[in-house]
Amino acid sequence: MAESRITPRSQDFAAWYQDVVLEGDMAEPAEIVKGCMVIKANGYAVWEALQRAFDDRFKAAGHQNLYFPLLIPQSFLKKEAEHVEGFSPELAVVTIAGGRELEEPYVIRPTSETIIGHFFARWIQSWRDLPVLINQWANVVRWELRTRMFLRTTEFLWQEGHTAHATHEEALEEVLRILDIYADVAENVMAMPVIKGSKTSGEKFAGALRSYSIEAMMQNGLALQAGTSHDLGQNFGKAFDVQFQTREGTLDYVWQTSWGVSTRLIGGLIMTHSDDKGLVLPPRVAPFPGVIVPIYRKDDERGPVLETARKIAADLKIKLDDREGQTPGAKFFHWERRGVPVVMELGPRDLASGNIVIKRRDSSAKETVAQTSVREKLESTLGAIQKDLYAAAKRRLEDNCVLANSIQEVEDILREVTAEKGGGKFVMAHLKDDPATDARLKEFKATVRNIPMVDNYDGPGACVVTGEQVPQRVVIAKAY
RNA sequence: CGGGCCGUGGCGCAGCCUGGCUAGCGCGCUUGCUUGGGGUGCAAGAGGUCCCGGGUUCAAAUCCCGGCGGCCCGACCA
Numbered sequence: 001m002a003e004s005r006i007t008p009r010s011q012d013f014a015a016w017y018q019d020v021v022l023e024g025d026m027a028e029p030a031e032i033v034k035g036c037m038v039i040k041a042n043g044y045a046v047w048e049a050l051q052r053a054f055d056d057r058f059k060a061a062g063h064q065n066l067y068f069p070l071l072i073p074q075s076f077l078k079k080e081a082e083h084v085e086g087f088s089p090e091l092a093v094v095t096i097a098g099g100r101e102l103e104e105p106y107v108i109r110p111t112s113e114t115i116i117g118h119f120f121a122r123w124i125q126s127w128r129d130l131p132v133l134i135n136q137w138a139n140v141v142r143w144e145l146r147t148r149m150f151l152r153t154t155e156f157l158w159q160e161g162h163t164a165h166a167t168h169e170e171a172l173e174e175v176l177r178i179l180d181i182y183a184d185v186a187e188n189v190m191a192m193p194v195i196k197g198s199k200t201s202g203e204k205f206a207g208a209l210r211s212y213s214i215e216a217m218m219q220n221g222l223a224l225q226a227g228t229s230h231d232l233g234q235n236f237g238k239a240f241d242v243q244f245q246t247r248e249g250t251l252d253y254v255w256q257t258s259w260g261v262s263t264r265l266i267g268g269l270i271m272t273h274s275d276d277k278g279l280v281l282p283p284r285v286a287p288f289p290g291v292i293v294p295i296y297r298k299d300d301e302r303g304p305v306l307e308t309a310r311k312i313a314a315d316l317k318i319k320l321d322d323r324e325g326q327t328p329g330a331k332f333f334h335w336e337r338r339g340v341p342v343v344m345e346l347g348p349r350d351l352a353s354g355n356i357v358i359k360r361r362d363s364s365a366k367e368t369v370a371q372t373s374v375r376e377k378l379e380s381t382l383g384a385i386q387k388d389l390y391a392a393a394k395r396r397l398e399d400n401c402v403l404a405n406s407i408q409e410v411e412d413i414l415r416e417v418t419a420e421k422g423g424g425k426f427v428m429a430h431l432k433d434d435p436a437t438d439a440r441l442k443e444f445k446a447t448v449r450n451i452p453m454v455d456n457y458d459g460p461g462a463c464v465v466t467g468e469q470v471p472q473r474v475v476i477a478k479a480y
Numbered sequence: 481c482g483g484g485c486c487g488u489g490g491c492g493c494a495g496c497c498u499g500g501c502u503a504g505c506g507c508g509c510u511u512g513c514u515u516g517g518g519g520u521g522c523a524a525g526a527g528g529u530c531c532c533g534g535g536u537u538c539a540a541a542u543c544c545c546g547g548c549g550g551c552c553c554g555a556c557c558a
Contacts, residue, residue: 005492029550144556147550224558297516327515328517329516334519346517347517349517
């Protein structure tokens with residue numbers, strides 16, 4: 001009767017995304033606070049799953065969590081020239097507090113390099129104090145002009161790791177270690193394949209020596225920067241006077257890194273796996289793996305069905321939808337929209353046969369299995385869903401990476417992409433890291449996403465714009 | 481921040497251009513019966529600051545001005 005309120009992807013990808021977020025009960029616009037959203041329980045549970053995955057890995061790599069203030073003295077931002085220039089347009093500033101104008105305004109943190117730099121200076125005196133490996137889970141505010149739920153909101157949740165090292169080599173190792181963790185979680189937990197690489201100088205973090213990213217491809221072929229890891233060099237060390245005494249007794253500035261992933265990942269997750277029926281969640285990030293929908297028609301069926309369903313649900317640690325007054329059909333649609341990986345049906349027929357029906361969210365495949373083997377079946381099905389979702393996304397990524405050997409080819413491909421028909425591509429071409437080449441791509445609303453760490457192609461070649469030799473092909477794409 | 485579209489019970493909309501009965505419709509919600517393996521049917525109900533603030537008018541959801549918020553495009557950015 002009531003049709004799905006989800007716009008098909010083929011009709012309008014942006015509307016589809018919005019519909020999936022809303023119908024999946026992931027989040028909704030805050031409405032009274034511009035550019036902000038309410039992350040609803042179904043969405044927050046996904047965030048918690050991601051937090052656990054990252055946090056476990058950070059801790060295993062020796063990092064500790066702590067917490068810095070939300071408010072940062074405005075002067076701190078100004079200490080690193082590039083940093084302030086990069087962030088000033090998007091700062092929210094507190095000028096009045098306690099009913100009085102502040103002598104020095106505070107900015108609401110857009111990121112915490114500066115305030116952490118200040119404390120690093122207090123905490124670090126000797127090479128023996130290094131490395132410092134810390135992380136904080138926090139909210140940040142960036143006054144964005146255009147917002148989209150999860151992908152870009154004024155306030156968002158993230159983790160920001162900050163480390164200080166005695167040598168550049170060690171810092172760089174850290175940057176890449178974190179990039180590996182990001183890729184690991186993206187691929188093995190979120191089932192979202194990514195390309196690890198370094199950003200071009202034009203795309204790097206404000207204040208960094210060099211930035212690295214993982215880039216994912218959404219179903220419409222647009223790129224999404226899903227995580228970044230920065231080699232800050234000694235820039236912040238110098239700006240905040242973070243010096244330490246070396247083994248040799250000399251003074252040196254620390255080498256710092258910073259890295260972060262945000263709730264944006266959830267947007268990426270949605271645009272990687274979901275379909276026209278709604279949200280699709282990989283089992284490893286789903287709030288719960290499955291739900292049982294009991295089916296009965298007569299009162300004398302209801303009791304036994306519910307009893308068995310309850311037992312199985314408790315046994316498997318999955319949910320039982322025992323709401324009265326909702327038909328099974330309505331319940332199926334409900335859980336489908338919310339992306340629950342498997343839905344099980346249990347009715348009188350199953351009770352008689354000792355079976356249970358198990359249905360996959362991703363493929364819609366339905367299977368009847370003996371109740372005695374449902375545990376194994378659930379486990380193997382969840383494993384298969386996780387694996388198949390990754391494989392499908394991986395195939396899409398590979399199929400939509402195309403080679404271009406001249407600027408003409410690059411532009412021809414990008415022109416099609418800008419047609420907004422969801423046929424986005426990652427264009428792999430030799431291109432020099434240069435403002436001039438950036439400008440050339442900008443005409444097509446494309447950017448260099450990154451320079452892959454692993455070159456899957458043909459090594460060095462001539463830049464399609466300047467003709468100069470460059471070491472490898474880069475990823476060029478339109479991006480969120 | 482510029483351009484476009486939009487804001488009416490919980491949700492989706494009609495009404496607005498051309499001001500005027502009691503602001504309608506579908507879904508949802510409540511109650512009862514019914515139904516139940518992919519959105520069951522029938523009946524009776526509840527539910528409204530028409531985004532906010534001004535203005536014009538005898539009279540404003542409707543016209544005018546100013547805000548706020550959302551979506552899309554653009555410029556800027558995780």
